[in-house]
Amino acid sequence: MKKLFLSLLLAPLLSAEIINAIAVTVDNDTITLYEIEQEQAITQLSTKETVDQLIRAKLEEIEAKKRQIDVSNQEVLDELKNMAEQNNMSLSQFYEAMSSTRHLSEFQTKEKTKEKLLKQKLFNAIAMSKMDEPTEEEVEEYYNLHLKEYQLPKSIDTVLYSSEDQTLLKEKIANPMMSFSGVNTENMTVELAKINPRLAEILVSTETGSFTPILPQMGESGYMSFYLLRKNETVTPKLEQIRAQVENKIMQDKREQILNEHFQRMRVNADIKVLRLPK
16 A cells, blocks of 8 residues: 555656756757657647757857847737737737637747747847848749749629627537538628738638638637638739848848858757657
């Protein structure tokens, strides 16, 4: 009985030790098994890809400390409020949308936003002085090589499902042929040029014959999801219509190349040890 009691007492402690076990060390910083598993649950990447991402994040943290770069809680909150406003949502609705579309908790959304702001500051410190604005030739070449990326349907035929009760809406989506009091449906042709860009992005990325994630109703209470019936008349915008978008993408690619080269050099020189990985 004493042995049984002792094993029961130690089991939670041993489990906690395994969860918090150090998996990778990067100089004096550590990455635990739990961190790898949590990140993998979000990204759905392989263990190797997830570990590579976390090592990169650690190297960024080390570089930020070295350059005395930090992101305050207020900066994170301001950025979240700005993103919510751009999507015509309250902050609480934005958290709900991130949970529904990207499966991120409020804490994870704040952490990801902090990482994004830190990357931006690092970019300014590392890469900005090494970058030139794209030339006209670069812009035209990039546009012509990536035409398919900018093709969009002019409109999408949908059925809009809406309800004040999120749980009820989930049940209706799971059983669309059943009638649920409290869930409204409306056939709707959505013109992408006239709606919120974030919603347009979600609709375009959703397959025909599928539901979008459940989203807060923009500017209203309650929840909504679109069932996509048909995507109509694909169009390719002219370069002048999306010039800023193309130029931003070129600058983003240049930035990533400079940062990747910088952190690859850091990784070569860092003391990185892989001790164990999730099974």
